[in-house]
Amino acid sequence: MGKKKGPFVPLSVAVLTASDTRTAENDTSGDVLQQRLVDAGHKVVKRQIHTDDRDGLSKLFGEWIADKNIDAIICTGGTGLTRRDITPEAVEPHITKPIPGFGELFRMLSYDDVGTSTIQSRALAGIADDTLIFLLPGSTGACKLGMDKIILPQLDASRGPCNLVELLPRIRHE
Secondary structure: OOOOOOOOOOEEEEEEEEEEOOOOOOOOOHHHHHHHHHOOOOEEEEEEEEEEOHHHHHHHHHHHHHHOOOEEEEEOOOOOOOOOHHHHHHHHHHEEEHHHHHHHHHHHHHHHHHHHHHHHOOOOOEOOEEEEEEOOOOOHHHHHHHHHHHHHHOOOOOOEEOOOHHHHHOOOOO
16 A cells, blocks of 8 residues: 555664563563564564553653664553553653554554444554654554554555655654
């Protein structure tokens, strides 16, 4: 879909799983994010599982946003409606430009899989200073959908008519 643009540009991406229950052994959603990024030609430069702790997550987001070696952060988990689902609240103070279309499109696409339960997702994306940030639900299926249908096409400079990678120099004022 879309016209070819420029050459593929590999990005340095950090993968975060926000969860009180996931471990390195059972983090299938984080595995999906990492594998799809690597298969697409990007570099996963950091990967971490962090508990559903708002202050701790916010601090980690801040550290990764400040790291000039990270172009994007993709997080899975903590986007639901329960008391422990606090990932959007942890990242929102860092967002300098929200990308509301991401959450809207994610929920539209996930309707085919989960029906009206899609309203329970607070998936979101934004720009924090110079860093692209995407928050996906914790389910492996949601991560596959978000990566395949939205994130990976937007992280591919060779796809058109427009993508986030081609905007990065202007976002960074280069």
